[in-house]
Amino acid sequence: MRKPNILWICTDQQRWDTLSCLGFSGAKTPNIDALAQKGVIFKNAYTQSPICTPSRSSFLTGMYPIAHQVQRNGNSHFPPHLKLVPAIFKEAGYHTGLIGKLHLSAAQNRIEMRPDDGYNEFYWSQHPNPDWPEGHDYHNWMVEKGVDPLKAYAHAHGAIYDGVDTSVHQTTWAKERAQDFMRRSKDKPWMLSINLFDPHPPFDPPKEYMDRVDPDSIPDPIFAKSDIEHQKRFVGVDQQAKVAVDPTIPYHPAAAAKSEGQSHDTPPASYDAKRIRAAYFAMIALIDDMVGELMATLDETGQRQDTLVIFMSDHGEMLGDHGLLYKGCRFYEGLVHVPLIISHPGRFEEGAKSQALVELVDLPSTLLEAAGLPAPCQNQGKSLLPLLTGKSDLDSHKPYVLSEFFDALGFPGGRGSRGSMYFDGRYKLNVYHDAGEGELFDLENDPQECNDHWTDPGYQALKLDLMQKHFAAMMVVSGAGPRRIADF
Numbered sequence: 001m002r003k004p005n006i007l008w009i010c011t012d013q014q015r016w017d018t019l020s021c022l023g024f025s026g027a028k029t030p031n032i033d034a035l036a037q038k039g040v041i042f043k044n045a046y047t048q049s050p051i052c053t054p055s056r057s058s059f060l061t062g063m064y065p066i067a068h069q070v071q072r073n074g075n076s077h078f079p080p081h082l083k084l085v086p087a088i089f090k091e092a093g094y095h096t097g098l099i100g101k102l103h104l105s106a107a108q109n110r111i112e113m114r115p116d117d118g119y120n121e122f123y124w125s126q127h128p129n130p131d132w133p134e135g136h137d138y139h140n141w142m143v144e145k146g147v148d149p150l151k152a153y154a155h156a157h158g159a160i161y162d163g164v165d166t167s168v169h170q171t172t173w174a175k176e177r178a179q180d181f182m183r184r185s186k187d188k189p190w191m192l193s194i195n196l197f198d199p200h201p202p203f204d205p206p207k208e209y210m211d212r213v214d215p216d217s218i219p220d221p222i223f224a225k226s227d228i229e230h231q232k233r234f235v236g237v238d239q240q241a242k243v244a245v246d247p248t249i250p251y252h253p254a255a256a257a258k259s260e261g262q263s264h265d266t267p268p269a270s271y272d273a274k275r276i277r278a279a280y281f282a283m284i285a286l287i288d289d290m291v292g293e294l295m296a297t298l299d300e301t302g303q304r305q306d307t308l309v310i311f312m313s314d315h316g317e318m319l320g321d322h323g324l325l326y327k328g329c330r331f332y333e334g335l336v337h338v339p340l341i342i343s344h345p346g347r348f349e350e351g352a353k354s355q356a357l358v359e360l361v362d363l364p365s366t367l368l369e370a371a372g373l374p375a376p377c378q379n380q381g382k383s384l385l386p387l388l389t390g391k392s393d394l395d396s397h398k399p400y401v402l403s404e405f406f407d408a409l410g411f412p413g414g415r416g417s418r419g420s421m422y423f424d425g426r427y428k429l430n431v432y433h434d435a436g437e438g439e440l441f442d443l444e445n446d447p448q449e450c451n452d453h454w455t456d457p458g459y460q461a462l463k464l465d466l467m468q469k470h471f472a473a474m475m476v477v478s479g480a481g482p483r484r485i486a487d488f
Contacts, residue, residue, distance in 0.1 A: 039343025
């Protein structure tokens with residue numbers, strides 16, 4: 001049997017509750033829904049970090065952040081001793097390609113320094129704004145089409161605005177590069193990573209997609225009046241939004257205009273929550289159209305049955321929940337609960353919805369086992385293949401999931417916060433280690449995470465039990481270093 005092609009689509013900062021196939025109002029994702037009908041959707045998938053680089057380092061190595069130690073965005077380089085999944089596939093004879101972000105090391109005013117990533121073809125684009133040196137493939141593509149990137153993005157300022165036309169959008173670039181790669185590679189096994197920037201802020205869908213979205217159809221942010229005071233407890237814990245803002249307060253453009261320095265990393269202090277959420281869902285609608293066209297290309301080239309497809313995101317987005325925008329050292333569902341769909345018609349279950357707790361760190365062992373390749377000794381994930389093939393209970397995988405933050409964001413006033421999460425499917429324990437604070441939520445009775453039991457006298461025995469389990473779980477995955485080759 002031919003080894004499967006791998007089409008690995010990873011969005012950036014997409015929440016789990018953005019797919020219409022899971023019943024979320026306002027979402028327009030018919031093509032992603034169709035992909036789920038041809039595979040398994042994991043309803044309880046969690047990221048190992050709410051920040052890009054540590055999360056990507058985990059799902060590309062099969063290691064938890066505390067083990068791989070790539071904890072920061074903006075680090076100087078990626079450690080050369082760590083083995084990346086695409087490099088393993090390349091060594092096994094696969095033709096490999098990357099379109100979009102790699103984001104394993106710093107990419108500020110430079111093309112990212114490549115480790116031994118294993119990609120034969122490398123079409124790199126960190127984010128769409130034209131502030132990069134030569135080698136930014138999205139900009140090269142725009143120039144090929146006769147478009148000046150500087151003029152196209154001259155209006156691109158702030159946290160929300162009308163994006164460039166669909167015909168020259170970064171998602172369209174990724175689609176076209178992917179279609180070309182798949183057509184050229186059909187005679188040999190291939191692995192293609194498409195790492196989109198959207199729906200990461202700024203919120204800038206093309207106007208035609210923004211016009212398709214009814215802001216009133218999208219649920220309001222999860223917010224309780226107590227959130228403002230609650231977030232004051234964590235004022236010293238790193239978060240891109242410095243303070244919580246009541247998203248129910250009527251929006252005043254004049255106040256928003258005074259919100260200085262807002263960008264894709266710095267959210268505005270005052271904002272129109274409905275408009276931002278509509279723009280976010282519009283960006284996802286554009287991604288959904290891309291997914292549909294890529295699946296059509298697989299069908300046209302006769303490769304659909306030979307291709308394992310993953311659709312996922314590296315982490316989520318607060319989107320106004322609990323008064324916060326963007327991301328940081330927090331572990332609310334909007335940040336750590338991510339979409340995950342895996343499809344391979346004829347080989348995997350189809351139209352199945354798994355309730356199992358799973359983690360992105362499980363993906364390397366899943367892909368390698370599906371391709372009949374051994375996992376490296378560094379691997380800490382647990383393969384999902386038995387669930388995908390119907391050989392084990394679709395709703396049972398792990399007793400808990402973990403997520404971490406350690407000095408992940410570099411910005412003025414940051415303290416290098418360290419936090420971690422332990423979630424057993426009902427109780428979620430968040431510990432902000434350097435701040436002496438934490439949170440304890442019962443998601444069975446409080447799925448919106450509005451009632452924190454950290455200091456509740458009636459929950460102290462449970463809190464102690466979860467703290468012990470959390471500590472033990474983190475120690476188990478902390479890493480043992482090089483492979484043992486002797487008994488003494």
